[in-house]
Amino acid sequence: xxxNSLRSAIRMMILESVATTGYKMIFLAGLPGSGKSTLxxxxxIVDKFTNCNIDRFFExxxxxxxxxxxxxxxxxxxxxxxxxxxxxxxNGQELSPEEIDEYEAAAELNxxxxxxxxxxxKQFKEQIGEVCGVGAxxxxxxxxxxxxxxxxxxxxxxxxxxxxxxxFVDIDVETSVERNMQRGEKGDRAIHDEIIRNQDARMxxxxxxxxxxxxxxxNFFLVSNRGTFEEYQDEIESIRxxxxxxxxx
Numbered sequence: 001x002x003x004n005s006l007r008s009a010i011r012m013m014i015l016e017s018v019a020t021t022g023y024k025m026i027f028l029a030g031l032p033g034s035g036k037s038t039l040x041x042x043x044x045i046v047d048k049f050t051n052c053n054i055d056r057f058f059e060x061x062x063x064x065x066x067x068x069x070x071x072x073x074x075x076x077x078x079x080x081x082x083x084x085x086x087x088x089x090x091n092g093q094e095l096s097p098e099e100i101d102e103y104e105a106a107a108e109l110n111x112x113x114x115x116x117x118x119x120x121x122k123q124f125k126e127q128i129g130e131v132c133g134v135g136a137x138x139x140x141x142x143x144x145x146x147x148x149x150x151x152x153x154x155x156x157x158x159x160x161x162x163x164x165x166x167x168f169v170d171i172d173v174e175t176s177v178e179r180n181m182q183r184g185e186k187g188d189r190a191i192h193d194e195i196i197r198n199q200d201a202r203m204x205x206x207x208x209x210x211x212x213x214x215x216x217x218x219n220f221f222l223v224s225n226r227g228t229f230e231e232y233q234d235e236i237e238s239i240r241x242x243x244x245x246x247x248x249x
């Protein structure tokens with residue numbers, strides 16, 4: 001614990017001493033499966049930024065510790081057993097030893113996922129701190145659902161001297177859910193579909209697009225991915241000049 005605190009203090013000293021003026025930081029926001037990787041490749045800015053994404057730390061641990069990256073299936077199985085157990089207990093029925101073992105195994109996987117995610121968040125934050133410490137362009141690749149945290153982070157990076165922008169990829173929630181499920185079927189990471197629907201509902205309730213449009217001004221780039229792939233490519237091209245101007249400012 002003392003070593004981690006010391007490392008954190010050293011990183012903050014570096015942050016305060018290194019001039020970061022002129023470096024660029026981009027929030028890449030949108031629901032899972034919205035096409036953010038495609039956007040970065042088409043714009044040709046992948047090699048100009050360090051991409052900070054929690055999946056980099058989370059996915060390898062899932063494969064190693066849980067034997068799967070399909071968290072949707074794990075969550076569905078846990079919830080099925082959880083409610084079946086709850087119903088039996090409410091009716092005064094006893095669980096068989098097999099049912100107890102099956103439930104406990106699913107519950108432990110559910111707890112393990114939570115532990116791994118918290119560990120990944122910690123590593124993700126440390127990566128951002130280290131990138132800021134040396135002074136470099138970087139991207140935070142996520143959903144940006146939490147407007148308060150995004151506002152706080154934007155202020156922090158601006159105070160450190162970074163030019164800050166956001167690229168927000170807008171996609172229909174059911175398309176996001178479908179792509180998430182397809183990833184799981186291919187062996188890639190898939191989250192529980194209700195998480196995606198809750199994220200979308202929260203974005204709508206908070207008015208995330210309007211909030212971020214005001215926060216970032218001319219450095220807010222909204223890209224729609226609600227049509228064909230060709231239409232999405234055209235949408236990406238429509239922000240190229242603005243992103244380029246941000247990069248060169």
